[in-house]
Amino acid sequence: MSQQHAFQAEVAQLLHLVTHSLYSNKDIFLRELISNASDACDKLRFEALNDPSLYEDAPNLEVRVQFDKDAKTLTITDNGIGMSEAEAIEHLGTIAKSGTRDFMSRLSGDQKKDAQLIGQFGVGFYSGFIVADRITVESRRAGLKPEQGVRWTSSGSGAFETEAITRAERGTSVILHLRDDASEYLNRWKLKQIIGKYSDHISLPILMQKEEWDKDKGEYVLLADWEVVNSASALWTRPKKDISDEQYIDFYKNISYDQEAPLTWSHNRVEGSIEYTQLLYIPAKAPHDLWNRDKKAGVKLYVKRVFIMDDAEALMPTYLRWVKGVIDSADLPLNVSRELLQESRDVKAIREGNTRRVLSMLEDLASKDRLPTGEDWERLSDEEKKQAEADAGKYARFYAEFGVVLKEGLGEDFGNRERIAKLLRFASTQSDTVSVSLADYKARMKEGQEAIYYITADTLAAAKNSPQLEVFRKKGIEVLLMTDRVDEWALSFLHEFDGIPLQSVAKGAVDLGKLQDEAEKKAAEQAAEAFKPVLERLKTSLKDKAKDVRVTSRLVDSPACLVVEDGDYSMQLARLLKQAGQKAPEVKPILEVNAEHALVRKLDGHPHFDDLAHILFDQALLAEGGLPEDPAAYVKRVNALLA
Ligand code: ADP
Ligand code: MG
Numbered sequence: 001m002s003q004q005h006a007f008q009a010e011v012a013q014l015l016h017l018v019t020h021s022l023y024s025n026k027d028i029f030l031r032e033l034i035s036n037a038s039d040a041c042d043k044l045r046f047e048a049l050n051d052p053s054l055y056e057d058a059p060n061l062e063v064r065v066q067f068d069k070d071a072k073t074l075t076i077t078d079n080g081i082g083m084s085e086a087e088a089i090e091h092l093g094t095i096a097k098s099g100t101r102d103f104m105s106r107l108s109g110d111q112k113k114d115a116q117l118i119g120q121f122g123v124g125f126y127s128g129f130i131v132a133d134r135i136t137v138e139s140r141r142a143g144l145k146p147e148q149g150v151r152w153t154s155s156g157s158g159a160f161e162t163e164a165i166t167r168a169e170r171g172t173s174v175i176l177h178l179r180d181d182a183s184e185y186l187n188r189w190k191l192k193q194i195i196g197k198y199s200d201h202i203s204l205p206i207l208m209q210k211e212e213w214d215k216d217k218g219e220y221v222l223l224a225d226w227e228v229v230n231s232a233s234a235l236w237t238r239p240k241k242d243i244s245d246e247q248y249i250d251f252y253k254n255i256s257y258d259q260e261a262p263l264t265w266s267h268n269r270v271e272g273s274i275e276y277t278q279l280l281y282i283p284a285k286a287p288h289d290l291w292n293r294d295k296k297a298g299v300k301l302y303v304k305r306v307f308i309m310d311d312a313e314a315l316m317p318t319y320l321r322w323v324k325g326v327i328d329s330a331d332l333p334l335n336v337s338r339e340l341l342q343e344s345r346d347v348k349a350i351r352e353g354n355t356r357r358v359l360s361m362l363e364d365l366a367s368k369d370r371l372p373t374g375e376d377w378e379r380l381s382d383e384e385k386k387q388a389e390a391d392a393g394k395y396a397r398f399y400a401e402f403g404v405v406l407k408e409g410l411g412e413d414f415g416n417r418e419r420i421a422k423l424l425r426f427a428s429t430q431s432d433t434v435s436v437s438l439a440d441y442k443a444r445m446k447e448g449q450e451a452i453y454y455i456t457a458d459t460l461a462a463a464k465n466s467p468q469l470e471v472f473r474k475k476g477i478e479v480l481l482m483t484d485r486v487d488e489w490a491l492s493f494l495h496e497f498d499g500i501p502l503q504s505v506a507k508g509a510v511d512l513g514k515l516q517d518e519a520e521k522k523a524a525e526q527a528a529e530a531f532k533p534v535l536e537r538l539k540t541s542l543k544d545k546a547k548d549v550r551v552t553s554r555l556v557d558s559p560a561c562l563v564v565e566d567g568d569y570s571m572q573l574a575r576l577l578k579q580a581g582q583k584a585p586e587v588k589p590i591l592e593v594n595a596e597h598a599l600v601r602k603l604d605g606h607p608h609f610d611d612l613a614h615i616l617f618d619q620a621l622l623a624e625g626g627l628p629e630d631p632a633a634y635v636k637r638v639n640a641l642l643a
Helices: 009-021 028-048 085-091 099-106 111-120 124-130 180-185 188-198 245-256 338-343 345-367 374-378 382-391 394-412 414-423 438-444 460-464 467-474 487-491 518-541 571-579 609-623 631-642
Strands: 003-006 063-068 073-078 132-140 149-154 159-165 171-178 206-214 219-228 264-270 276-282 298-303 306-309 324-329 426-428 431-436 452-456 480-482 500-504 548-551 560-563 590-593
Touching: 009 124, 028 063, 028 073, 028 124, 028 171, 028 188, 028 306, 063 188, 085 149, 085 159, 124 132, 171 180, 180 188, 188 206, 188 245, 245 264, 245 276, 245 324, 264 345, 276 345, 324 345, 338 345, 345 394, 345 414, 394 414, 394 431, 394 487, 414 438, 438 452, 452 467, 452 487, 460 480, 467 560, 480 487, 487 571, 518 548, 518 590, 518 609, 560 609, 590 609, 609 631
Parallel strands: 063 206, 298 324, 452 480, 452 500, 548 590
Antiparallel strands: 003 159, 063 073, 073 171, 132 149, 132 171, 149 159, 206 219, 264 276, 276 324, 298 306, 426 431, 426 480, 560 590
16 A cells, blocks of 8 residues: 655755756766765664664675666665655655755756755755656665565655565665666666765775676676675775875765865874874865854764764864864774763863864965975975975965954964964955964064054954054054954954064054154153143043043044053944944943144134034044944034034
């Protein structure tokens, strides 16, 4: 008795999309189905940890790929966990993961890219319909009786059927009834080639029947013996010297769903209090959800080659959540849970080892980012020059994608703060590109300069044109320009670099220390003294807006600017928090005026003193990216003066 079921609406829609948008990348269906077979075997191995009887009498897990030219079918069989009828209905008829809509909205029309997406969103099974006009799945769940098997059939339009069958072997067969234009898959060579390309990293044996040339028939015929057509060993367990770059890259693409090659990778056996194998990759491109701090880490955990879990967040700190790879340890218990992972001392040691490894991979990339020059370049052999050229610019690429997240590490990983600080790059008043390291800055510091100066702003243009920079520009002192939202937060954890304090130019009184000569200091003091009565009046006029008003030497061309006290939130951060709907403490800025400026000089005895005072304040606010509290009043005041 077969039963009719309708696909969940989303599935129907998806099926249509998949078959119409991926036909030029047909081959990927095999990767997806083999990946499901391999997942099913992983699941069996995992469940069998607690119940070895699930292996029944077939403990060797494997995948078989078989075709039948006459019936025009291609069958992928595994002896993994299998499905009960209820599971088949659920797993092959609905899409549980909310990612589907996301997947569909991200289809770009570029079939190559879209093909990469499909496995990422838990919809791989349906790719079978790219090449098949009907799919039959026969399955029996491990542990159930032979009569409790299921047959699932669908032609990939709105509905599917299921019925109970008897199936002696545990596991699943996916039988593809190939479309007329997909007969190329009835060919051993073709299938083997696809398996080699996409599925070589699968640690299970993938078997195909051998073939022999039949002289009489004038064609190849299949034999009864099977042979393994993949490497069938987990890549990370093989010695480094036996693995080609291409294999490393293919493995990365398979575990990351990234179609671009990684920037670099590192493969090690780590020995110490706990032993493990570590294979870590630095991607070239950030994933679309990099921003999500809840996003799970990209590292898979294996214990004695048994797959335990994806996204093992305990193995990587949050700021390195974009690293992809595999950790395999023989020293962890097989039944390790997420909770246990969080608490285990061994896991902590692995996480620390991983962190150090990633930081040193980054340091290595950073050290090769610029091509050697002069003698250093001449010394290199042709081979080394080629390598240097290939490595140059990689760190800049990395930083453009992941630099912002790396900064989170300043607040998260105190033990490695210094190493992280060295890896940071910034734009500055001497460089529009984000390429200045703190070490570069330090090396360029002026004689007598006692701090590393920086400014935070919403945009590079706002940072560059900020009045607070005027005196620094005049004296030729470099200022780092920071425009990432996390900068201020992150920098609050970094008080100094290599013994030099970091100082925001928009906070506290400007103290150029030895950079200001005695005459300048004297002149500033005298100006302040002479200006005192005006200052007092300004304070009274602006008492609701400004915490204080004082004379400054940081301005050259602008009449006034706003600063906050050391330790206060900057105006910019307060604005950001407000925009994000978060409660920010009310920051009352300090108005600093340039006593030499023509406009400021006019204040003394001006008939519209009060208007001018407010205009000065509001303009200073505008100049640093804020808005006057009462824009209409501001306009009125300006107009009164203009008239
Ligand atoms: P995903 O593999 O990302 O979950 P798929 O569309 O590839 O998404 O597969 C959907 C689900 O169907 C799987 O999660 C699994 O529960 C079930 N499934 C598919 N193939 C098999 C198989 N060979 N053995 C057991 N279950 C399978
Ligand atoms: Mg899948």
